[in-house]
Each structure stands twice: as C-alpha cells, then as structure tokens.
Amino acid sequence: MIFTVDVEDWSQSVLDRNNSVTERVLRSTHTVMDVLSENGTTATFFTLGNVAEKFPELIQRMVKEGHEVASHGYSHQNIYSMSPVQMQEDISKSVKILEDAGGEKVIGFRAPNFSIREHLFHPFCEALQASGIRYDSSLFPMKVLKYGIEKKYDLSVFQEYGIDEFYLSYIKLGKYKLPYFGGGYFRLSPYAMTNALIKPLPESAVFYMHPYEVDHEELSFVKEQYGKIPFKWRLTQFVGRKGIQDKLSRLIKDQDMMSFRDAYYPANVSRSDRANNLSSEVGSFSQLTA
Template sequence: MIFTVDVEDWSQSVLNRNHPVTERVLHSTHKVMDILSENNTKATFFTLGNVAEKFPQLIQRMTEEGHEVASHGYSHQNIYSMSSKEMLEDISKSVKLLEDAGGQKVIGFRAPNFSIREHLFPEFCEALATNGIRYDSSLFPMKVIKYGIEKKYDLSIFKDYEIDEHYLSYITAGSYKLPYFGGGYFRLSPYQMTRFLSKPLPDSSVFYMHPYEVDADELEFVKKEYGKVPAKWLITQFVGRKGVPNKLSRLIKDYDMTSFKQAYYAETKSNETSSQTPVLSAAGFSQLAAQ
C-alpha cells in the first residue's frame, strides 16, 4: 500500500493562507518521519513549496532517508480558484523549490484539498507535463463535506499527456463509500474499526495524512497566536490528534507500506510500470463512481 503525507502548516493552509508558515510543520513532519524510520517504512511526501522555501533542511532529510518528495502546490491555493497561468506558475514554483532543496526530480503531484475539476483537466495536465510530472493523486472519488466527486469523469486526457492518475482509496459500507483510509477519518475512528473496514482494500490502496495530525498541542498555539478557533474545526481538525502516533505505528506494522516512487517509478522497475501501476482509466473511474 502507498503511504502519503500532505506536508502543510495548519494555520497557514487551513486557517488563513496569509499566515506565515510556522515551525510546527517542521517539528510535526520530523515526528512522522521518526515513526516511519523506526519501522523502516518509506513514504511519499506531497509538500507545499512554501514549506520547502522556509525549511529546505526538512526536504533534505526526506531525500536522505529514501522518501519521495512530491509537490502539493506552493501555498495550498485550490486549483479551481486559479487561472491557467496561475496554475502553471504555482505548480512550477513549487516543483523548483522542492527540487532545489532535495536535489531530486519531482514526478508526483497532489492538488490542495483534492481541488481538481473535470473542466480543468486539459490545463491541469499541461501544467503537470510541462514540469515533468509523471503521476497525479488529486482525485477523491467520493463526495464528502469539503471535497470529492461523485460523477463520471473522462480521464483519457491524462493518458494523452502520459500522466498516471492514482485516486484516493475508500472503504465500502453497504451502498456508502467512506474515506476511512486516511485524514480526519483515520484520526477520529478507533484503529480497530479502520483495520476491520479496510480488510477488502487492494495492495494498490493509498493512505494519506497530514503532519499536523500528530501535533496534539497545536490548538493552544493557534488560540494564543490567532484567537478563537471556529467551532466547525474544533472536532474535525483537532480531536484525536494525541492518539495518531500510536495508530500510525500500528498501521505501518499491519500493512506493507511504501512510496509511489518505490512501488511504481523506481528506475529498476521502469519497464514494468505500464503493467503494474494501478492507473484509473476513464472507463474504470466511471465504473467506480457509479458504485
């Protein structure tokens, strides 16, 4: 299974994009890497360009320890809120910062908030291809409050640009699709529930999280620095953080986790990629969305 981390600073990426990136993202990401290191597990870190800009040493540790550095955009601005020019500039800026800091080619991308929409596919694919991106992981194939999609999408344009699409995994419960395999759903649910519900998931499944989910003290910091936190975020963003480190340790012991690059894009596997990559075709995605 693929272990992915969306590296961003909560107060800047969620509360207010005009806030500065703080050292909390540095410390929390180091904590996640420490957990991975203890279990000799590699991950893909979809990292914001503004984090790499402020803390290049963090990117250096990722590459030194064998993790994959991928792009999450520059400042966590939603893809659908940008013009084609702004989209290209944002992705290009992030890729350059990450490559300069880590010294390795960036081949993966994930849109902030999974904010890609079908009408943007052509411009989006062109921006990715211009930057040498080989795969994308921006599609969240279920509708939740903040994001997601439930309609049929034609992904043939991704194939035209030779870009693989690795969608986010979900768990089925009756007729419902639940995104238990990552994010706040993983944080808020008892681990045994996640373990039970995720049994049917294939080896190509994608787990995702954010470093701030291991930062149990961030709420007090945010209150002190920025004042009262909106009630809608108290539960969805902060409850359960204290237990996440232990859950992560159990997760990577229970599942064989690795990065996108190690699984599909390592040089030694270059000739096998087309047959082994779990790429979601247009037809496949239509069938999945209709479930």
C-alpha cells in the first residue's frame, strides 16, 4: 500500500492562506517521520512549496531517510480557482523550490483539496508535463462535502500526456463509495474498524494524512492566535488527534506501506517497463463512475 502525507500548515492552508506558515508544521512532520523511521517505512510527502521555502531542512531529512518528495502546489490554492497560466506557474514554482531543497527530481503531484475537475484535465496535464511530473494523485472519485468528482470521466487524457493517475482509495457500501482510507476518516474511526475495512483493498490502495493530525495541542494555539473557530471545524479537524500517532504505528506494522516512487518508479525501471507494470491498474481507471 502507498503511504502519502500532505505536508501543510493547518492555520495557513485551511484557516487562511494569508497566514504565515508556522513552526508547527515543522514539528509535526518530524513526528510523522519519526514514526515511519521507527518502523522502517518510506512514504511520499506531497509538500507545499511555501513549507519547503521556509523549512528546507525538512526536505533534506525526507531525502536523507529515503522518502519521496513530491509537490502539493505552492500555497494550497485550489486548482479550479486558477487560470491555466497561474496553474503552471504555481506547480513549476513549487517543484523548483522542492528540487532546490532536496536535490532530487520531483515526479509526483497532488492538488490541494483534491481540487482537480474534469473540465481542467487538459491544462492540468499540460502544467504537470511542463514541470516533468510523471504521476498525479489528485482524484477523489466520489463527491463529498469539499471535494471529489461525481460524474463519469475519462482519464485517457492523462495517458496522452504520459502521466499516470492514482486516485484516492475508497470502500463500497452497496451503491455508495466512502473515502475512508485516510485523513479525518482514519482519525475519527476506531482502529479495529479501519483494519477490517482495509482487507478488501488492493495492494495499490493509497493512504493519506496530514502532519497536523498528530498535533493535538494545535487547537489551543489556534484559539489563542486567531480566536474562536466554528464548532464543525473543531469537530472535523481536531477530534481524535491525540491518539493518531499510536494508530499510525499500528497501521504501519499491520500493512506493507511504501512510497509511490518505491512502488512504481525505481530508478532502474524504464518508462515502457513501468507502463507494463501499471497496465492492470491505470488501464482500468480510464473510465470511472462515482
């Protein structure tokens, strides 16, 4: 299974993009890397450019410990809110910052808030291709409150640009899809339930989380710095944080987790060989109905 981390600072990426990136993202990401290190596991860190810009030492540790550094855009601006030119500038800016900090080519991308939409596939793929991106993991193949696509869509455009698309994992309950494997869904659910629901997922399943989910003291900081926040945010964004570190350790011990790069893009695998390896998965993604 693929372990992915969306590296962003909560008060900047969620509360207000005009806020400064704080040191909380530095500490919480180190905590996640500590958990991974203790269990000999590598992950893909989809990292905001503004985080790497402020804390390049964080990127250097990722590289040193064998993790994959991938792009999450520069400032967590939604893809659908940008023009094609802005989209390309944002992605290329983030990629350059990450590559300068880590000294390695960035080949992966995930849109903030999974904010890609089907009518943007062509300019989005053009922007990815221009920055040398080889795969994307931005699709949430169901509609939820803040993101996702609920229509039938064709992913062949990604293949036209030579980009592999890996959508987020989900479980099926009857005719419904639930985006269960990561984020608040993982944080708010009992671990026993998560472990049971993982069993039918394929080995290519994608888990995701944010470093701030291990920061159980952040709510007090946010209240002190920015004042009262809505109850629904306190519920969905902060409940369950205290126990997440132990749950992550259990998940990593119970599952064979690795980065996208280690699973699909080892340095000695050619493009044609990789395409053959992925054909059974990516090929089946060309038409999806949410």
